[in-house]
């Protein structure tokens with residue numbers, strides 16, 4: 001079964017990010033808030049400390065009620081969006097984890113009901129009963145985290161599941177426990193960062209409560225740090241190499257990693273200084289905001305690192321980001337993408353450019369837009385760039401243009417050497433067809449290489465994690481399809497090399 005593509009102008013990945021990022025932040029608020037508020041209220045009741053109880057009460061509106069309600073709504077949004085932009089992936093995740101999701105939803109129901117009751121019954125039921133509702137809430141919220149974490153971590157490190165395809169092998173995969181610890185630390189950090197503000201508001205007990213929250217923030221940061229380091233050791237040599245890698249395309253992952261760790265260090269130091277040493281400082285809003293920003297930056301950085309190191313897979317070594325399965329490579333190469341999908345030719349015409357656009361949507365648009373984020377047009381050589389390289393006017397600009405537009409694919413050939421192969425700038429202007437032919441040869445050549453790359457996946461032992469570093473493009477899936485598909489895609493991509501964009505991309509977006 002193959003699903004048609006929802007062709008979204010802004011890019012499916014972008015829409016997903018818009019829905020998922022706030023959801024994930026709020027979901028961690030809800031979990032961490034559950035723990036902090038339940039513990040805080042328990043301490044308050046034990047010590048008969050009305051200020052502390054007031055802090056729990058004041059925080060519970062945002063951290064529990066709003067987070068949970070918004071989390072539930074945006075969680076549904078994630079399912080809708082994910083189902084539309086990558087139906088194949090959702091299908092895989094449901095087939096493998098239907099009972100996981102079922103357990104997840106049971107925890108959700110507990111979480112939401114407990115949140116409503118908890119918020120609605122402050123000072124209306126006995127303190128003991130209210131505490132119990134608070135702890136029930138925490139059980140529901142934390143339970144939903146530990147369940148979904150099994151599914152998320154499985155996507156990055158499926159481990160023994162690759163061999164057995166057994167539920168628990170995938171669930172308790174190599175990064176399950178470290179990521180559970182890490183997410184616990186993150187949830188505590190996020191909730192503590194938020195509770196700085198209600199704590200700073202209490203008059204008499206302000207400093208004491210801020211220090212109390214500071215303790216949580218420091219604990220959350222340290223737990224996160226241990227979780228992060230442990231997580232990294234469980235990634236496996238091949239994935240870890242990705243963000244310790246030297247090559248320029250991987251440098252962004254390495255940069256994300258150091259950003260993530262520095263943000264964590266900043267959150268810890270700012271937390272110690274502002275919350276523990278000079279708690280009065282948070283009466284002014286800025287210090288609290290700084291702590292919060294650092295905590296968010298760490299969380300965001302890590303999520304990006306996790307997503308980035310999974311490329312080109314949705315489920316590592318099993319399913320690519322565009323939804324195609326590793327085990328289908330050979331079949332699609334021989335039967336052709338058009339026969340495999342069933343919908344491409346019905347939608348399009350026989351015109352190779354139109355068919356090629358469909359091939360692009362099916363296989364490339366999961367990561368590349370036509371002119372926006374990770375633009376395919378930008379990575380392809382264009383007519384203008386060819387002329388710039390050959391003209392070298394003013395002197396020196398040719399080498400720069402070569403570095404920017406050509407070197408990634410021609411790293412073996414120096415600029416001077418390349419220019420010797422090339423026709424002069426006048427010749428190009430007089431005979432543009434010749435240049436377009438040359439460009440089209442480059443695109444076909446690149447697609448050939450991308451298709452050959454599939455062989456490494458076909459030959460690999462599919463019961464262990466695939467080492468993407470062994471391929472020419474570690475972050476990109478191979479191209480799959482027969483010669484007809486390849487020529488159609490080349491014809492479509494060829495229209496992007498004329499400078500001025502694709503004649504058929506108007507309004508379609510990608």
Ligand code: HEC
Pocket residue numbers: 249250311312313321322360363364365366367368376379380408409446472473474475476477478479
């Ligand atoms: C999983 C995401 C993903 C998918 C799907 C994807 N790419 Fe890429 N592509 C990348 C990334 C990331 C890069 C940057 C180079 C790298 O690290 O591999 C890239 C780079 C490129 C480049 C530039 C290569 C260079 O050396 O400058 C071309 C050309 C390209 N992609 C074409 C395609 C085509 C054609 C398809 C569809 C058949 C496709 N990509 C599908 C992620 C993807």
Ligand code: HEC
Pocket residue numbers: 379380381382385386389402405406407408409410418421422441442443444445446
């Ligand atoms: C996306 C990858 C890619 C980019 C970017 C690229 N090329 Fe190429 N180029 C190729 C491939 C692949 C071939 C080999 C084509 C073949 O097999 O016929 C090639 C071949 C050529 C050739 C023919 C001579 C030879 O070495 O085989 C010239 C000249 C050339 N490229 C110049 C350029 C210039 C100038 C730029 C920058 C404006 C550029 N290329 C950018 C992939 C690329």
